[in-house]
Amino acid sequence: MASRKTSQRSQPDGDKYSVLLPTYNERENLPLIVWLLVKYFGESGYKYEIIVIDDGSPDGTLEVAEQLQQIYGEDKILLRPRAKKLGLGTAYIHGIKHATGNFIIIMDADLSHHPKFIPEFIEKQKEGNYDLVSGTRYRGNGGVYGWDLRRKIISRGANFVTQVLLRPGASDLTGSFRLYKKEVLESLVEQCVSKGYVFQMEMIVRARQLNFTIGEVPISFVDRVYGESKLGGNEIVSFLKGLLTLFATT
Ligand SMILES: Nc1nc2c(ncn2[C@@H]2O[C@H](COP(=O)(O)OP(=O)(O)O)[C@@H](O)[C@H]2O)c(=O)[nH]1
Ligand SMILES: *[C@@H]1O[C@H](CO)[C@@H](O)[C@H](O)[C@H]1NC(C)=O
Ligand SMILES: [Mg+2]
Numbered sequence: 001m002a003s004r005k006t007s008q009r010s011q012p013d014g015d016k017y018s019v020l021l022p023t024y025n026e027r028e029n030l031p032l033i034v035w036l037l038v039k040y041f042g043e044s045g046y047k048y049e050i051i052v053i054d055d056g057s058p059d060g061t062l063e064v065a066e067q068l069q070q071i072y073g074e075d076k077i078l079l080r081p082r083a084k085k086l087g088l089g090t091a092y093i094h095g096i097k098h099a100t101g102n103f104i105i106i107m108d109a110d111l112s113h114h115p116k117f118i119p120e121f122i123e124k125q126k127e128g129n130y131d132l133v134s135g136t137r138y139r140g141n142g143g144v145y146g147w148d149l150r151r152k153i154i155s156r157g158a159n160f161v162t163q164v165l166l167r168p169g170a171s172d173l174t175g176s177f178r179l180y181k182k183e184v185l186e187s188l189v190e191q192c193v194s195k196g197y198v199f200q201m202e203m204i205v206r207a208r209q210l211n212f213t214i215g216e217v218p219i220s221f222v223d224r225v226y227g228e229s230k231l232g233g234n235e236i237v238s239f240l241k242g243l244l245t246l247f248a249t250t
Helices: 030-044 061-072 088-098 115-128 149-166 182-191 198-209 233-249
Strands: 016-023 047-054 077-079 103-106 132-136 143-145 178-181 214-218 220-222
Touching: 016 030, 016 088, 030 047, 030 061, 030 115, 047 061, 047 088, 061 077, 088 103, 088 182, 103 115, 103 182, 115 132, 115 178, 115 214, 132 198, 149 198, 149 233, 178 182, 182 198, 198 214, 198 233
Parallel strands: 016 047, 016 103, 047 077, 132 214, 143 220
Antiparallel strands: 103 178, 132 178
């Protein structure tokens, strides 16, 4: 009998990927992001589920999510809403509790994070059996599109200051497009105390402290077209406070 050739790309196996999509006023974006996720997962053949964590969006995001569940099925789209806006950090914790995959992908629902990169995240994870794979805007072909100078400077500045203070060994600290082994994410969220914008950064800083291995995939980040960003002046002040707290406690 002829022996079968092993292909270069890893084949779908027993792994399952739970995508956590926190939403707040994402009615316009949700159908497209879900459609893209279904498309790229369908093509790759990996098992997946999409967990939508909506925090009582006044724009009717949850109703849109319910329609999407009808279209794609209850095994693919899980709804785990909360009554009011309780923040991103706790939205992730809430989502993880309901995840059935052995891997978890965290991404924004506003189309800033394109699902086309997910197969690369999965390949990278398998290549080094990494504990987490982080999308990076600051290496290789990565980049940021659609941000004004102010936001670029804030993001770059936050990264730079954190690199200098904490030496975390990853090039994009404030990004939130990442893939984690489920148990790694669970132990990280247990350790992380910060809220808001600094949360993503604390996750990767703690990951390095705990000796988790980190892989990186260059991504292009595109600013949202629909809806409003939640980053304001308050966020920047609390970011700086959070960074100093991290510096003092690590
Ligand atoms: N469930 C939930 N989702 C949120 C909350 N705040 C923001 N989001 C979602 O988190 C993602 C990132 O938020 P966004 O405003 O785009 O942040 P930015 O990209 O840093 O400006 C988007 O999918 C938002 O809909 C919240 O309090 N609860
Ligand atoms: C991480 O690795 C370093 C160097 O090998 C070691 O000194 C440290 O104790 C490890 N930390 C943890 C939390 O395992
Ligand atoms: Mg955004």
